[in-house]
Amino acid sequence: MNPLHSEPGSVQDIHDVIGIGFGPSNLALAIAIQEHNARVPDDERIRAGFLEKQPRFGWHRGMLIDDATMQVSFLKDLVTMRDPTSGFSFLSYLREQGRLVDFLNQKTLFPLRIEFHDYFEWAAARVGGLVTYGSEVVSVDPVTVDGEVRWFDVTSRDPRDPEARIVRRARNLVVATGLEPHLPPGTVLSDQVWHNSQLMPRVAELAGSGKEVRRVVVLGAGQSAAEAVDYLHRSFPEAEVCSVFSKYGYTPADDSPFANRIFDPEAVDIYYNAPRGVKQSLFDYHRGTNYSVVDMDLIEALSRTMYQEKVQGRERLRMLNVSRIREVEPRGDRLDITVEYLPTGEREVLTADVLVHGTGYRPQDLGERLGGVGKLCLRDDEDALLVDRDHRVVTAANVTSGIYLQGGTEHTHGITSTLLSNTAVRAGEIHEALLAERRSRTGAGAGALPPETAEAAAPAASGAA
16 A cells, blocks of 8 residues: 555554656655665664655656757666665666667667666656655644644645645655756746757647648747757658847857766765855856757757758748847747847747747746745845755754755855756765654664654554655
């Protein structure tokens, strides 16, 4: 039985940790916990559960373009950087799928994105007993005893009845709700205005509608925007595809060996312990490894396509560089998009069927996700969260329960905060922190729940963690 199951409105036995969100980061943590629990006595196991609002595991499904490859090595999977012997590695997945030799013959470190997503789904299924899908968290409330915040009550929608609520109590939270689409101010998504996170289902819907597509405009200069341009150009062979960005041209991603050292686990320690000014310098110096940059292979492919079209006398792919979108006016089922060429101020109105925003993502605000609990978290003089090296948020002195973050810590832990590069290592660090907290609370080697559990938990619990 699912360990997170309880009757609607009840409070289940206290969990050592509840994870909010179940993307790759908390999946990696679930694996670390399951592997730990498999090798220790019952009374030393971590009682854990994870809540995910999606009906099943999914990671950027809207951008699973058939030929798009990963931008990180397959060795930076869910476990290898933490434990190369783990049975949850990408190589273990390949062996089980019967493709290990075939993959090796490709002579690449970078799998197809659809294949890596399938690997994630494979791993998620193997820890399925720890997660409840279709369970959107609607509130998190502190539980105070004698002025001390000892637990958190996590309230979520019941996947069996969306109107009902289930309350679960935990000593620790691990928040990994991922990133949300970033859009220009005032942007309203519609059938004609998309974010690139919706690309695949939106293109399929539009292609299946039978509507003639004459022009598509893509805003943005990063990898996702360039991939959207390429995919739309291939998907609608009669349409003009216009790429609008304020740069002069796409900037190549810096994936050189020395620059890539910013993704090393050791780089997190250096960044974390550096003065604020040095942190900012490191971030600025190495933005080109991840932000608003494009893989060179894709840049060259797009340039080659433009040249071929110029030779053939039919230019469907247009680059509107050094430009910005100034206005978007709906005109029935189409859009009038005003584009300004910045050097001269000259404006052009493009009548388009679709506008795609390849404008990236941003971390979700912790206060929005945790409500009142967010007020217990301490911030610096720039209103940024204070976070310890083990990814635990610094809280008020009366809070003995823990809040850990997977993501949203670029200001403290560096550029890998929202990337896959250190997912396995970060999950291991949080796992070790949870073990240390348990040992300090119960005594070294002891795992039995303390007497407070019976007092704090309602009798309606069912299932085993």
